[in-house]
Amino acid sequence: MHDIRALRDDPASFDAALARRGLQPLSAGLLAMDEARRARILAAETAQAEQNRASKEVGAAKARGDEAEFERLRALVAEKKAEIARLTAEAAEEDARLAAALAVIPNLPLPEVPEGRDEADNVEIRRWGTPRTFDFAPREHFDIPAVKPGMDFETAAKLSGSRFVVLKGAVIRVHRALAQFMLDTHIADHGLTEVWTPVLVKEQAMFGTNQLPKFAEDSYQTTNGWWLIPTSEVTLTNMAAGEILDEAALPQRMTAHTQCFRSEAGSAGKDTTGMLRQHQFEKVEMVTLCTPQTALAEHDRMTRCAEAILERLGLPYRTIVLCTGDMGFGAQKTHDLEVWLPGQGRYREISSVSTCGTFQARRMNARYRPAGGGKPEYLATLNGSGLAVGRCLIAVLENGQQADGSVDLPAVLAPYLGGATRIAADGRLVGA
Numbered sequence: 001m002h003d004i005r006a007l008r009d010d011p012a013s014f015d016a017a018l019a020r021r022g023l024q025p026l027s028a029g030l031l032a033m034d035e036a037r038r039a040r041i042l043a044a045e046t047a048q049a050e051q052n053r054a055s056k057e058v059g060a061a062k063a064r065g066d067e068a069e070f071e072r073l074r075a076l077v078a079e080k081k082a083e084i085a086r087l088t089a090e091a092a093e094e095d096a097r098l099a100a101a102l103a104v105i106p107n108l109p110l111p112e113v114p115e116g117r118d119e120a121d122n123v124e125i126r127r128w129g130t131p132r133t134f135d136f137a138p139r140e141h142f143d144i145p146a147v148k149p150g151m152d153f154e155t156a157a158k159l160s161g162s163r164f165v166v167l168k169g170a171v172i173r174v175h176r177a178l179a180q181f182m183l184d185t186h187i188a189d190h191g192l193t194e195v196w197t198p199v200l201v202k203e204q205a206m207f208g209t210n211q212l213p214k215f216a217e218d219s220y221q222t223t224n225g226w227w228l229i230p231t232s233e234v235t236l237t238n239m240a241a242g243e244i245l246d247e248a249a250l251p252q253r254m255t256a257h258t259q260c261f262r263s264e265a266g267s268a269g270k271d272t273t274g275m276l277r278q279h280q281f282e283k284v285e286m287v288t289l290c291t292p293q294t295a296l297a298e299h300d301r302m303t304r305c306a307e308a309i310l311e312r313l314g315l316p317y318r319t320i321v322l323c324t325g326d327m328g329f330g331a332q333k334t335h336d337l338e339v340w341l342p343g344q345g346r347y348r349e350i351s352s353v354s355t356c357g358t359f360q361a362r363r364m365n366a367r368y369r370p371a372g373g374g375k376p377e378y379l380a381t382l383n384g385s386g387l388a389v390g391r392c393l394i395a396v397l398e399n400g401q402q403a404d405g406s407v408d409l410p411a412v413l414a415p416y417l418g419g420a421t422r423i424a425a426d427g428r429l430v431g432a
Contacts, residue, residue, distance in 0.1 A: 116323025145405030
């Protein structure tokens with residue numbers, strides 16, 4: 001949510017930042033709503049003062065026996081009471097109209113974010129690892145012989161429809177091992193605190209992390225009003241909603257492994273084969289709550305946490321900074337990590353790490369009390385995948401595939417797999 005006071009102070013900068021996102025100027029309309037709201041509030045306050053004065057004079061008129069003045073003042077009090085009620089209701093309507101307008105305006109990009117229209121204008125900032133050279137044509141994950149016994153799309157379609165998968169045997173064990181490895185690394189080596197959260201949330205929680213109202217069609221809602229989370233960013237960030245944290249307790253760095261749910265609205269025809277784009281999937285999410293002054297340093301730190309997972313798994317990747325036209329709704333700046341998928345012969349997104357500044361904190365009224373005293377200020381919030389478990393599984397399977405149909409697994413997963421280091425061509429987990 002945007003700060004209307006900041007918009008009043010510098011509407012030109014607000015419109016210029018929106019223009020970088022490809023949006024038309026909006027400040028004039030917003031300020032007109034704000035002025036209408038403030039005018040009604042002022043009028044209500046003026047009417048309240050007049051009512052208060054008349055109320056004091058009513059008793060005096062009655063005491064001195066001035067019946068005509070008494071009746072006039074009593075009528076005036078009643079008139080002002082009705083006027084105050086009307087103006088207060090109108091102010092509330094204007095306030096709701098302004099809030100609704102602000103709620104669908106995206107965050108403003110930081111100055112260093114590259115300008116662009118879409119993903120073609122994103123800027124690569126580094127690469128790690130060299131894609132493996134195969135002496136055979138590498139397959140996509142679902143066509144690898146070792147994987148086929150454990151990746152069942154037909155049964156999933158019978159149960160739930162398209163874009164679901166049933167994982168079995170060695171494949172699900174590797175999937176589970178990846179999630180546990182990610183959590184253990186983030187907790188032990190990166191200093192994140194593990195949190196377990198619900199996957200069903202109230203509407204206000206979805207609003208707080210800007211999934212609502214603009215992106216309602218991308219999520220699932222139950223018949224009794226709960227929403228299924230698209231990522232535990234929703235729950236982890238909203239833990240601070242309505243709270244005032246002490247600055248000494250910041251930063252708060254959290255991680256959670258949860259089921260996630262997305263309707264994938266608008267993605268018809270994209271990645272329909274395999275498990276790259278699913279309605280139900282798992283992620284190990286990272287969320288940081290900190291002061292606005294430390295947010296950019298935390299953004300770089302969180303990016304390194306995600307990169308470290310890929311490096312320990314030996315998966316080649318590249319890190320890009322998203323341009324203004326490709327950045328998410330709530331982000332000020334975003335780093336995407338793209339892992340190399342030899343079956344597709346290209347890099348694909350596996351993590352998105354964003355700093356949101358105070359944008360989400362304003363929506364959920366999440367604040368901190370400065371160490372030096374003074375009134376509470378809004379927190380900065382950050383979120384990032386550390387990583388998307390299913391996509392990481394795809395990368396491990398495709399990068400480790402062998403000519404005989406087996407898959408060599410990263411050594412760091414062996415402790416989670418009873419020492420197994422390979423999926424044989426027939427789908428069994430085996431040792432070296």
